[in-house]
Amino acid sequence: QVQLVESGGGLVQPGGSLRLSCVASGFTFSNYFMRWYRQAPGKERELVAYISSGGGRTDYADSVKGRFTISRDNAKNTVSLQMNSLKSEDTAVYYCNALVALIDSWGKGTQVTVSA
Secondary structure, eight states: OOEEEEEOOEEEOTTOOEEEEEEEESSOGGGSOEEEEEEOTTSOOEEEEEEOTTSOOEEEOTTTTTTEEEEEETTTTEEEEEEOSOOGGGOEEEEEEEEETTEEEEOOOEEEEEOO
């Protein structure tokens, strides 16, 4: 079955950086778009970024454009999210997502807290 395992979250000061990673298994990773979502307390889950199967196409939420970069390594079944210039409003649980066989699959998430 599809498994997505996120890592790399933590506590960081405003202006700092973190790199999230998601290791995928149970499907042919290189055939699928991958997405990062986040959910802050009391808010709905929102799409942060996506990357096409080959990595040639990416897009970002307006709130993170210019600060976050999504990338993938199809040889390692891994998708990453480099987050720079972090702000307090980036505090959330970050989830890796794949839509495989019309089924949304999610990891358990990794907590990112931006605070002084």
